[in-house]
Amino acid sequence: MNWVAWKMxxxxxxxxxxxxxxxxxxxxLIAHQTSIFVSLMRRTVSQIIDVADAxxxxxxxxxxxxxxxxxxxxTEVSVVRGVPGVAWAVGLYKGMVTARQxxxxxxxxxxxxxxxxxxxxxxxxxxxxxxADLRQPDAVIIDKAGYSYLFPNQPYQLGRTLxxxxxxxxxxxxxxxxxxxxxxxxxxxxxNVARQYAPRDRNFLSFVLVKMMPGTEPAKLCQQIQQRSGRxxxxxxxxxxxxxWYYIKSTGIPINFGITVALGFIVGTAIxxxxxxxxxxxxxxxxxxxxxxxxxxxRIIQMILLQxxxxxxxxxxxxxxxxxxFFEVTKDVTHLAGFQTPxxxxxxxxxxxxxxxxxxxxxxxxxxxxxxxxxxxx
Amino acid sequence: MRIVAPLVEPAIAVSCRGITRDxxxxxxxxxxxxxxxxxxxxxxxxxxxxxxxxxxxxLISIVCGLLEPTGGDITLFGESHQSLRGTRLxxxxxKNIGFVFQQYNLLPALTAAENAALPLIIAGMPRRxxxxxxxxxxxxxxxxNRADSKPSQLSGGQQQRVAIARALVHEPRLLVxxxxxxxxxxxxxxxxxxxxxxxxxxxxxxxxxxxxxxxxFEYGDRIVSMTDGRIEKIETRAQxxxxxxxxxxxxxxxxxxxxxxxxxxxxxxx
Numbered sequence: 109m110n111w112v113a114w115k116m117x118x119x120x121x122x123x124x125x126x127x128x129x130x131x132x133x134x135x136x137l138i139a140h141q142t143s144i145f146v147s148l149m150r151r152t153v154s155q156i157i158d159v160a161d162a163x164x165x166x167x168x169x170x171x172x173x174x175x176x177x178x179x180x181x182x183t184e185v186s187v188v189r190g191v192p193g194v195a196w197a198v199g200l201y202k203g204m205v206t207a208r209q210x211x212x213x214x215x216x217x218x219x220x221x222x223x224x225x226x227x228x229x230x231x232x233x234x235x236x237x238x239x240a241d242l243r244q245p246d247a248v249i250i251d252k253a254g255y256s257y258l259f260p261n262q263p264y265q266l267g268r269t270l271x272x273x274x275x276x277x278x279x280x281x282x283x284x285x286x287x288x289x290x291x292x293x294x295x296x297x298x299x300n301v302a303r304q305y306a307p308r309d310r311n312f313l314s315f316v317l318v319k320m321m322p323g324t325e326p327a328k329l330c331q332q333i334q335q336r337s338g339r340x341x342x343x344x345x346x347x348x349x350x351x352x353w354y355y356i357k358s359t360g361i362p363i364n365f366g367i368t369v370a371l372g373f374i375v376g377t378a379i380x381x382x383x384x385x386x387x388x389x390x391x392x393x394x395x396x397x398x399x400x401x402x403x404x405x406x407r408i409i410q411m412i413l414l415q416x417x418x419x420x421x422x423x424x425x426x427x428x429x430x431x432x433x434f435f436e437v438t439k440d441v442t443h444l445a446g447f448q449t450p451x452x453x454x455x456x457x458x459x460x461x462x463x464x465x466x467x468x469x470x471x472x473x474x475x476x477x478x479x480x481x482x483x484x485x486x
Numbered sequence: 487m488r489i490v491a492p493l494v495e496p497a498i499a500v501s502c503r504g505i506t507r508d509x510x511x512x513x514x515x516x517x518x519x520x521x522x523x524x525x526x527x528x529x530x531x532x533x534x535x536x537x538x539x540x541x542x543x544x545l546i547s548i549v550c551g552l553l554e555p556t557g558g559d560i561t562l563f564g565e566s567h568q569s570l571r572g573t574r575l576x577x578x579x580x581k582n583i584g585f586v587f588q589q590y591n592l593l594p595a596l597t598a599a600e601n602a603a604l605p606l607i608i609a610g611m612p613r614r615x616x617x618x619x620x621x622x623x624x625x626x627x628x629x630x631n632r633a634d635s636k637p638s639q640l641s642g643g644q645q646q647r648v649a650i651a652r653a654l655v656h657e658p659r660l661l662v663x664x665x666x667x668x669x670x671x672x673x674x675x676x677x678x679x680x681x682x683x684x685x686x687x688x689x690x691x692x693x694x695x696x697x698x699x700x701x702x703f704e705y706g707d708r709i710v711s712m713t714d715g716r717i718e719k720i721e722t723r724a725q726x727x728x729x730x731x732x733x734x735x736x737x738x739x740x741x742x743x744x745x746x747x748x749x750x751x752x753x754x755x756x
Contacts, residue, residue: 402580
């Protein structure tokens, strides 16, 4: 009877494609909106993730996120270096600066000050120039998206200059960096060079980046650093989640996106569920006919579930494919760079679509089960 | 001259005793069938006739086990409905009863051969074998050349012939036809009834046809007339012929009918 179920489903091509499209549309709504939300949240922690070498981040106890900083004295680096289990510790500056372009326009930038000797925190992929060029006087490296932002429609060219805090900065390299939450260009400079570009403050150091010795327990090391320095020490993962939660709690983004995702879910459920439900209801007389001819209720349930699985799998595959394709096509668009459909979202969408299809199946199965086969005579 | 055949008891396929059926509850409860006693013999076409709403469809639904009676008992081929419940009843129905519906009820997605093969597939026969056998059955109803057509590509009469093939493919012992000619023009209706008489009537099969189309009355071996949920009269072919051809035979026929009302069946009258 599976063959009959398949034939009933695919017999009317237009109706069949309509049902699959309904589920696909529901899937794409859920997957796409959730992916954008997740990718946006990921952007809030892009500068944490990009610093791949560090295991632990040490920061001021009042820090709430990677973008809400309270500086530390430079001496904290030495204090942390003295904690057992620390392989190395270096300073990192992160702050906002205003740059004046040659055309006189002023732009806000994110400035990253890297440890002068190790350059820990440096971008991992250089597109133009070399990381070693950062050791030149007044040298800065800019991210590709930032370059396009500062110099729109202009070819990539090294040696361009900017002015920050009345100091000249020379672009010696263009790198690839994860796009930040705020779409500001990112400049990388050595720590002591960055100090000259940033506004003067009593303290300058943003973080102490720590590499653990092999075999060290991260939680234990963080505890020891906190005891020794009185500062907050978090693993990269902990710091990233703290930042994500800061944005979720203190901005309207999650509410707005939550509403969009929920609407996507509701609209997707309505379209996919209603389409499949109506399909089964339209076939009610055919099921009644089969019941009259000796098909048991169990067999009919199997037939409807088979139809649901086919529609669900096809619709989901098309939907998730469309969502992934959207991000693939737009990966070079600056404002959408780095956006993607993570596997967790794909899985969640699969669960959601499964839920939608099963729900509509159960509702329609109920109708079929209570259907008197005598309906065939009406 | 009148000739009365000996009262031979024909083999009975379906026996209904005291069948009642109510619909609704409380104040809205209405009785649709009032104690129906009826025997449907093997090897004959029994027509169930009467005006709309007289309970014909309800009665055949009960006979086929598609609807539970409120009271009374039905025996199908020696098996009481009460002993057939749930899945057993569904399987019994699938094996022993074939259906022909007014609106054909063919699955639009399947070809004629696939539609006709459905009862065999339901019974568990492999699809290819079932479709092959269904093609043979379609030959017998004159549709061998349309076996691969979809219902939408067939005329009403052809669709009804496919439905007949579907109803007969698994060689059921009871064939139930609900208004098989109602949706057809006169010519197609005649063709369908002739076909039913030619291929469906079998000594081991009972054929029950619900109709209010008086053009097909001539095809019935026995006509059961219903009014307001009761059997008004039962008339055999022989009785009809006798009544029509010889006025003097009428009292005898009426006498037989009165016997009929008591016992729920009429013996052959020649």
